[in-house]
Amino acid sequence: MRRRPPSSAEGGVPIQLLSETLQNVDTSEEEEQPVYHKTPTQAMSDKEILAILAHELGHAKMHDVEQNMWVQAVTSFATWATLGWMVQSPVLALALGVLQPIGHVACFAFDYIVGPTLDHGIKLMTDGITRQKEYVADAYAARVSESYATGLQTSLAKLTVNSNQDPDEPWYYEMLHADHPTFANRYYGIEEVKQELYAGKPKVRFDRLQDSLDRLKAQQSK
Ligand SMILES: [Zn+2]
Numbered sequence: 001m002r003r004r005p006p007s008s009a010e011g012g013v014p015i016q017l018l019s020e021t022l023q024n025v026d027t028s029e030e031e032e033q034p035v036y037h038k039t040p041t042q043a044m045s046d047k048e049i050l051a052i053l054a055h056e057l058g059h060a061k062m063h064d065v066e067q068n069m070w071v072q073a074v075t076s077f078a079t080w081a082t083l084g085w086m087v088q089s090p091v092l093a094l095a096l097g098v099l100q101p102i103g104h105v106a107c108f109a110f111d112y113i114v115g116p117t118l119d120h121g122i123k124l125m126t127d128g129i130t131r132q133k134e135y136v137a138d139a140y141a142a143r144v145s146e147s148y149a150t151g152l153q154t155s156l157a158k159l160t161v162n163s164n165q166d167p168d169e170p171w172y173y174e175m176l177h178a179d180h181p182t183f184a185n186r187y188y189g190i191e192e193v194k195q196e197l198y199a200g201k202p203k204v205r206f207d208r209l210q211d212s213l214d215r216l217k218a219q220q221s222k
Contacts, residue, residue: 042158051141051151058140064133071129075122082118083110130179135189142193149194156183 044052059065086092086106093101096109142149160167160183167183174182181189 041162044155044158045151047147047151048155048158051148052155054141054144054148055137055152058137059133061140062133062136064137071126075126078122079115079118082114083107086110086114124176127177127179128175131174131181134180134186138186138190139193142190143197146194146198149190149198153187153190156186159183 083106086109087103088101089106090101092106092109093099096105098105138152141152157167159165165183169178169182174185180186
């Protein structure tokens, strides 16, 4: 399990304040719980685009596409092997209430019962693999330079705001549904590389975070 910083609910710094880029997020209607945010889409800067490209190159460097093709081959084989077994198994036919294997009965059972269960089980595993690959590709980009690392952090922050995503989903939600780690986890993954490689330089500007937090509070109380 990855080490996690305290979430905002646990008394940590609100995650939306972790990036300077996010200082302008519209929180004025927070109490009304709008379904869609009104913040204009924020474009990526040149630095951020370079960092994103470095992340994608990280996938290429780690041969992720080739590995995914192997994973796909194995999971496809498992899926069709299961269907093949179900169509000809006398034991399964008896379990389904017919005296001998019947193709469309087995197909029905596969479509509605076994197939979806198998798919979800496979997805749980492949999502886990994909999430690990994201951390590796992030680290690859972050190791290029501190500017790339920061660019990746702020671009992920923008992406999260632009697409109205929850930046800090609970770990079990991420495990069950997400093929990419949450913004919070990726942010801290990159932060770890920064601490390791670029220590001695200014790190997270908590003083600025506190400033922006104070500003937001002042805005809200108006
Ligand atoms: Zn990626």
